Amino acid sequence: MKHTLRQVFQSGKFLIGFSIFSFILLVVIIYPRVITDPPLQIIGQGTFFPPGLYVNVYDSLNTPYYTLNLPNATRNRIASKLSDEDRQAIKEWLTAVGISEDQIDVENTAQLLEQWANNYDPTLRVPGMTNARRNYFIRLNSSLSRLLATEGVSIAVRNEETGELEEIGAVTQTDYVNASQVPNVRLLLLGTDNFGRDVLTELVVATRVSLLIGIVAGLVATSIGLALGLLSGYVGGVVDDVITFITNLFIVIPSFVLLILISFSIGQNQRGPITIAVVIGFTSWVWTTRAVRSQVISLRNRDHVNLSKLSGYSIVHIILKDILPYIASYVVMALILQISSGIIAEAGLSILGLGPRTTEVPTLGLMLYWAMIYQAHIFGKWWAYLPVLITIALITFSMNLMNTGLDHVFNPALRD
Amino acid sequence: MSDEKKLCLSGKGVTKVFGVGRRKTVAVDHVDFNFYEGEIISIVGESGSGKTTLAKMLLGLINETEGDIYFQGEKRDIGSHRKKKKYWKSIQAIFQDPFSAYNTFNKIDTVLLDCIRMRGGGRLPHEQKVAMMTEACSFVNLKFAELTNKYPFELSGGQQQRLMIARIFLLKPKILLADEPTSMIDACSRATILDMLMQLRDEIGMTPIFITHDIGLAYYVSDSVYIMEHGRFVESGSADEVILRPKEPYTKRLLNDVPKIYEEWDLSTV
Ligand SMILES: Nc1ncnc2c1ncn2[C@@H]1O[C@H](COP(=O)(O)OP(=O)(O)O)[C@@H](O)[C@H]1O
Numbered sequence: 001m002k003h004t005l006r007q008v009f010q011s012g013k014f015l016i017g018f019s020i021f022s023f024i025l026l027v028v029i030i031y032p033r034v035i036t037d038p039p040l041q042i043i044g045q046g047t048f049f050p051p052g053l054y055v056n057v058y059d060s061l062n063t064p065y066y067t068l069n070l071p072n073a074t075r076n077r078i079a080s081k082l083s084d085e086d087r088q089a090i091k092e093w094l095t096a097v098g099i100s101e102d103q104i105d106v107e108n109t110a111q112l113l114e115q116w117a118n119n120y121d122p123t124l125r126v127p128g129m130t131n132a133r134r135n136y137f138i139r140l141n142s143s144l145s146r147l148l149a150t151e152g153v154s155i156a157v158r159n160e161e162t163g164e165l166e167e168i169g170a171v172t173q174t175d176y177v178n179a180s181q182v183p184n185v186r187l188l189l190l191g192t193d194n195f196g197r198d199v200l201t202e203l204v205v206a207t208r209v210s211l212l213i214g215i216v217a218g219l220v221a222t223s224i225g226l227a228l229g230l231l232s233g234y235v236g237g238v239v240d241d242v243i244t245f246i247t248n249l250f251i252v253i254p255s256f257v258l259l260i261l262i263s264f265s266i267g268q269n270q271r272g273p274i275t276i277a278v279v280i281g282f283t284s285w286v287w288t289t290r291a292v293r294s295q296v297i298s299l300r301n302r303d304h305v306n307l308s309k310l311s312g313y314s315i316v317h318i319i320l321k322d323i324l325p326y327i328a329s330y331v332v333m334a335l336i337l338q339i340s341s342g343i344i345a346e347a348g349l350s351i352l353g354l355g356p357r358t359t360e361v362p363t364l365g366l367m368l369y370w371a372m373i374y375q376a377h378i379f380g381k382w383w384a385y386l387p388v389l390i391t392i393a394l395i396t397f398s399m400n401l402m403n404t405g406l407d408h409v410f411n412p413a414l415r416d
Numbered sequence: 417m418s419d420e421k422k423l424c425l426s427g428k429g430v431t432k433v434f435g436v437g438r439r440k441t442v443a444v445d446h447v448d449f450n451f452y453e454g455e456i457i458s459i460v461g462e463s464g465s466g467k468t469t470l471a472k473m474l475l476g477l478i479n480e481t482e483g484d485i486y487f488q489g490e491k492r493d494i495g496s497h498r499k500k501k502k503y504w505k506s507i508q509a510i511f512q513d514p515f516s517a518y519n520t521f522n523k524i525d526t527v528l529l530d531c532i533r534m535r536g537g538g539r540l541p542h543e544q545k546v547a548m549m550t551e552a553c554s555f556v557n558l559k560f561a562e563l564t565n566k567y568p569f570e571l572s573g574g575q576q577q578r579l580m581i582a583r584i585f586l587l588k589p590k591i592l593l594a595d596e597p598t599s600m601i602d603a604c605s606r607a608t609i610l611d612m613l614m615q616l617r618d619e620i621g622m623t624p625i626f627i628t629h630d631i632g633l634a635y636y637v638s639d640s641v642y643i644m645e646h647g648r649f650v651e652s653g654s655a656d657e658v659i660l661r662p663k664e665p666y667t668k669r670l671l672n673d674v675p676k677i678y679e680e681w682d683l684s685t686v
């Protein structure tokens with residue numbers, strides 16, 4: 001036993017899979033203890049805020065200002081407003097109104113903007129220019145105003161009595177606040193989703209729930225598969241015929257179709273994550289049953305089983321001590337596969353809108369479902385679905401790696 | 417002497433059919449036999465002639481398709497687990513392949529303790545059990561102190577087969593079915609194993625039934641010989657009768673296949 005375990009942990013594939021899986025587990029366990037926010041709390045007013053560090057503006061104004069003369073500050077500021085694409089567009093306009101190309105330098109921001117200010121005319125109709133392009137130039141023009149301004153801005157409050165603005169401070173272009181002195185800063189590593197919920201916090205909890213669904217589904221499927229397989233294989237006769245008949249019935253009906261039908265008939269309100277897990281388990285025990293049955297059939301005629309019979313042991317003892325240990329490694333592998341396919345089955349169901357009801361907990365499938373409904377993939381809001389897909393891929397990949405590693409240890413014929 | 421002979425195991429029309437339809441195999445085909453207490457019996461046949469299948473039916477490990485088996489003159493009744501257990505106190509086996517005969521997850525101690533428990537000694541004090549196991553092991557030239565907490569697969573084939581005999585020593589059955597007990601182990605161990613089995617027979621007074629493909633060996637050890645071909649007993653009788661004056665061509669062919677070392681007897685008697 002110890003020897004086998006050591007062998008298992010010497011398998012590179014198993015080790016990699018195990019490390020990835022342990023890492024995911026650790027994150028799932030530790031993260032909620034550190035970040036205790038409710039995972040489904042709506043914090044963002046609006047959909048799909050991009051990932052990043054969010055610093056409270058109001059608080060920033062009230063923290064000490066530090067003057068930093070950083071050489072690239074102006075360039076960075078302009079670049080954030082005036083992209084290379086915009087510079088090319090300006091050049092396109094200028095050449096269209098008759099300025100020769102060698103007079104235009106797209107890198108010289110000041111000259112470019114001056115030429116633009118002198119030559120841009122929103123009422124001018126350039127031949128061959130589409131309406132959309134014209135609107136683009138109008139937008140560009142308004143964003144360019146004050147781009148080269150060097151003065152700061154004033155901070156003013158409205159006097160409640162007179163209704164006048166009274167200046168209470170000013171911010172210059174070289175003023176900085178220290179982010180650690182701003183009382184309200186929120187890191188949204190993966191931005192927010194369509195409801196304005198923190199995607200990372202949601203993802204961690206969703207991973208935990210999905211793993212739970214996978215484990216429950218896997219345990220249900222493997223227990224049913226194991227029990228029926230042992231019974232059918234060892235007892236044989238009529239029992240075997242009946243079980244084989246049921247198994248064949250389940251094989252003819254694709255399990256996913258069955259899953260959809262059952263989930264649908266349960267109804268939205270009854271579909272908690274555990275219910276879904278049990279339903280997934282109930283529709284995926286077939287292959288375990290078949291495999292266990294065929295292994296038991298080949299084991300039950302072995303001489304070590306005969307020896308156990310001759311030693312007066314009961315059927316139960318023989319199944320537990322002389323059959324089960326021989327198929328234990330296989331059952332563990334089947335369980336791992338069932339867990340990972342359970343997670344995928346939940347995702348599949350949820351994408352169809354047949355997953356767990358959505359109000360209580362997130363699951364990986366539900367996150368994908370909402371991202372899809374709000375067309376995150378079309379608008380390029382990758383943070384709403386890509387991390388979910390990567391998580392699913394990592395979980396199944398790590399489990400399959402562990403399985404391959406186990407296979408190499410338990411089936412010496414596969415070793416190279 | 418023949419008046420005193422007591423039947424221990426006999427059969428009428430014992431048949432075993434595997435599978436149905438086109439995949440039907442008649443492994444044992446209406447065999448009749450009378451095994452007497454105290455005799456040494458051999459069942460001889462080529463590989464695939466149905467010897468192991470017959471042995472398993474005699475042991476009650478598989479059901480016969482047709483025919484009746486009688487134990488000590490009465491129709492055998494092993495319908496329930498309790499009756500089977502009682503039957504197995506009287507009849508035990510040694511299997512052909514020692515490497516697959518032990519549960520790889522059980523220690524040697526478990527194998528031997530099972531036998532003590534089978535004989536009703538499950539509640540004996542531990543020291544007494546150890547003494548019994550030590551005695552059984554030393555009977556087959558093994559040292560229990562060296563074997564305890566080891567697994568059977570850590571032993572050589574010959575040692576494993578000797579452990580099987582130690583098992584029989586503890587169980588003290590009336591009948592022992594030895595299914596090619598020496599065919600899977602090295603030549604040096606063979607004679608030892610046979611010697612030990614014969615010695616055990618004298619010690620506990622059991623009736624051994626040897627199953628073998630080696631007609632020379634059958635002649636060497638047994639009183640009665642049954643020759644098996646394609647599931648049927650084609651010839652049977654006392655060892656001298658069958659082997660020195662074979663009637664069936666099949667028996668003659670088996671005799672021709674015997675290595676030269678036995679040929680002396682053939683030449684001197686034919
Ligand atoms: N469990 C089984 N199922 C189907 N056929 C079997 C089974 N066991 C044995 N047989 C067949 O029965 C015949 C006799 O086998 P066996 O009794 O093992 O012969 P032997 O021990 O003399 O070599 C063989 O043809 C074998 O293929």
Ligand SMILES: [Mg+2]
Pocket residue numbers: 464467468469512
């Ligand atoms: Mg055989």
